[in-house]
Amino acid sequence: MEKNLIIYFLLTSFFTFSQKSDAFLTPYEKGNKNQTAMYQEAIDFYNSLTKEFKTIKLMEMGLTDSGEPLRLLIFNPEKDFDLKKNQNKAMLLINNNIHPSEPDGVDASMMLIRDLATGKITVPKNTIIAVISFYNIGGTLNRNSFSRANQNGPESYGFRGNDRNFDLNRDFIKSDTKNARSFAEIFHLVNPDVFIDNHVSNGADYQYVLTYIQTQHQKLGNDLGNYLKDEMTPKIRTQLLKKKIESIPYVTVYGATPEKGFTQMMDLPRYSTGYASLFHTIGYMPETHMLKKYEDRVKVTYEFMLETIAHTDANYLKIKYLRTKNQIQFKPKSLYTLQWKIDSTKVEQIDFLGFESGYKKSEISGKDRLFYDQKKLFKKQIPYYHFYKPQKQVEIPSAYIIPKSWWNVIDLLKLNKVEMVQFEKDTLIEVEKYKIADYKTATSAYEGHYPHSNTTVNKLIEKIVFKKGDYFIPTQQFAVKYLMETLEPEAPDSFFNWNFFDGILQQKEGYSAYVFEDLAVEILAKNPTLKEKFEKKKAEDKSFADNGSAQLDWIYKNSEYYESSHLTYPVYRVLN
Template sequence: MYTTPYEKGNGNQTATYEEIIAFFKLLDKDFEAIQMLEMGPTDSGIPLHIIIYNPDNVFDFEQIHKNKAVLLLNNGIHPGEPDGIDATMMLYRDLATAKVKAPKNMVIVNIPVYNIGGALNRNSHTRANQNGPESYGFRGNDRNYDLNRDFVKSDTKNTRSFAQIFQKVQPDVFIDNHVSNGADYQYIFTYIATHHQKLGGNLGNYFKAEMMPKILAGMKAKGIEATPYVNIHDEKPDSGFEQFMDHPRYSTGYASMFNVPGSMPETHMLKDYASRVKVTYEYMAETLAYIEENHNKIKELRAESNGHYKPGMHYPLQWQIDSTEITLLPFLGYEGGHKPSDVSGKPRLYYDRKKPFSKTVPYLQQYKPALEVTIPEAYIIPQSWWNVIELLKINNITMEPLAQDTEIEVESYRIVDYKTGKYPYEGHYPHSDVKIKATTHKVRFRKGDFVIKTSQPGVKYLLETLEPQAIDSYFNWNFFDAILQQKEYFSAYVFEDTAAKLLKDNPKLKAEFDAKKKQDKAFSDDGEAQLDWIYMHSEYYEKTHMEYPVYRMVK
């Protein structure tokens, strides 16, 4: 009666969206330990669901968190990678029917299909590199967004609903199931683990040294070898590879901002579908077993981490690989090489599965901060930037509106330079290489502008989104592009006389102007540039141009 659509098939077929929802509705109806809830909207017009499994039949998360840990599972973010969907359906069934021992110390929450629009866009060809199943969904959602690039910028309704689910559930551990792309090797199961340095402190060290090794040891005891995600495309992994850095745009990077250790199973695309579903199931089962035994430790370390970053401390905004720290990683691969292409005649990469190897390769997993910022006491955001404020609220950031117009001494940033991508990426032309100049001065804020203290659990989220030099900052995602454009200009024939008077009346400005002409020949030969320089150094130039409208309160 509770056989899943996958189990009814030939081992190479995955459930449709309608079958998935019908299956969980049946479990909800027949088992008191399972509750299915309709949640927020998606771009498809169909709402998300969560499926809660708690053998105590308690579904209030405030009550749950008093003595239990919560594991959140996310499936179908890329519906062409449905391994986790079918594995999770079987896991819930096995828990409900007592085939798997019911946990006492944890609750499981599952988003059965996150990218509903992509799941409904079913086909058999868009995963050209993948070995099964016979048909599957599409990577992009209904508006063609890759949802695993949207967690910070939140352009989609899916992502905004996910944030509300995440904040409601308050998970202690997170898993987002995927299928890999890239090199060929012997492993069926690879994984992306939240970078321990981004988790930070004792929690990060525990996740790297204790939690993940124990879970993987449990997999190995079942005959399942695993390796970190092979971050190599169109090259051989023989010479080693780097740990994937999951920035906040990705699901596990998002989770780490709230001190939730996360992992992204990446089953190998070229292995048969049944084998991939099996190892995904076993990984979730091993994670479940580990949390069951160590729920108190995980919750203690998370609680400690929530107060780890304080005003005045340094926080890394950018990371770079530390090439001096090398881990020797046992690796099971296939010999590869190059041979003439049957298509072009040019050299092409190939792997010979008749020649497996076991060797040790260098693995770079240690990063070092490339840019740090001092954590302020608070940020102040004018109420006019409602789009940013709305996202902060969705992500459970607490803030207080000013009760009256107030002049406050703050540190402000002026955008000095930045680069912008030439090609569209997920609906944006993102910025990078941002250069800023910080100054401290008094700013008059209006009643209703928001003061956001950093002494709250979401401090990392604030730093990653509001500091313009952070990789996935709201500035880099174009939320503040309006400040990059001047709104007022001058007519040269009118301003010529004004500029001459400004230089005559201001000896300091005249000295700076003459020094620049002397030092910069191109400037000295360009009358238009000289006029513009004077304008930008005068009271006529609009002060909001390039002025970043998020202010820092510092001691």
């Protein structure tokens, strides 16, 4: 009798599980495996899961440019959705449809959460999983079948740009969109230990369905970066290989073939994984290959997320420890690298599964065109460059000071949970200040800006009275890397290079030459040292000696009449 009851219980459990699994088939599974769920279909699917399973909660968060809110889904087997209270657990954040023409993660995540809820796959004990099902909602709703010309499925999909035509994977630092601002709120609420942002690649052809971008280990930080490079990623790849899934770092080759090797992408903070690294978060960007079948791409995206969850769950204490330790590396008076360049002396030979390629006459132009022969497979070793070396470094100050007038920057610092205090009264402090010495400005628009590059500064030490309400920002805090990457003007994705401080680049006052000529004579007569410098410059610089306007302007800019705010960078460094 007891044996029969056990058999009955097992059969009942099996049929109950099967019925629940069948009841929650995704649109992708119900179709021909070449269709991705539409926006409302996915929201309805997740709502049906939340009604059935108490381990899932779907929350509306901040708005996007589309007017729709971002929705954050949380899976916690302990049914507790207070994320701040659960920071002792690992937090893993998954982002989908940042580029809605690359929807693999949407369908893979729906199946993943369903399988976790129903117990079809192993449920993590130490990890809470948070999912942004659709980040670019406007682009998701702008559905079509043609904007991704190089891609093999699905049958229809969203558009890369959002409702205002921004590429959201270039907006994390500048935060021009409501999407980015709402994402920052989610990111700091979750405080992820590991972050996954699902994508589909463009570029060369090869055998792999799955490639991946991981945060550049040196940029992430010494111990945490080495753990990512030497332990976490190799172990995840090994587990995938057991499932017959080959993987390789993202192949950064465009218009050429990979045989000569390639470099690891330096993920700047404008990108999702680069932004995540500023807060000591391990970042992965799976890049499935555009020419592979949609069904195969969804499968490997699912498996990559599954194995990353498993590794995080098994190693959560070490990952959390290394994250906490990571910020200590970036302390005042130590050097911080603002600009990197590839170190060609450090190269790793890696196995590569490719297709033979060649050139043939184009039927369009009659010129040579590249082609890959997918019937001719090869495996060979090729060079992979994933070590960088510092190109530009700066000493980390003990603090920054920003006048309260620069509210646009202060708002973003607050959004990103930067710790700062306001002066309670006017205060005299010795600081290091920058004068912008040179910069180049883009001649065509890029993501709503004409950004600067090749910025250089001159440094001066000066005592300045800061006003009551100005902001004092210590660097000994969790957001130290965010501060360095945004407030140092020579950093590639600094607020200066993204045009936040363009007001200082324009003079507001000037002079009429016929009036200032006489005043210039008086200025030189009253200041022998200045006159000596002036005469020396004329003697050493023939073009200056032959240019009367340049001479007058030099005297003006070295006089008390010249506005001190011109080219003075209004973020000050406290060194002591």
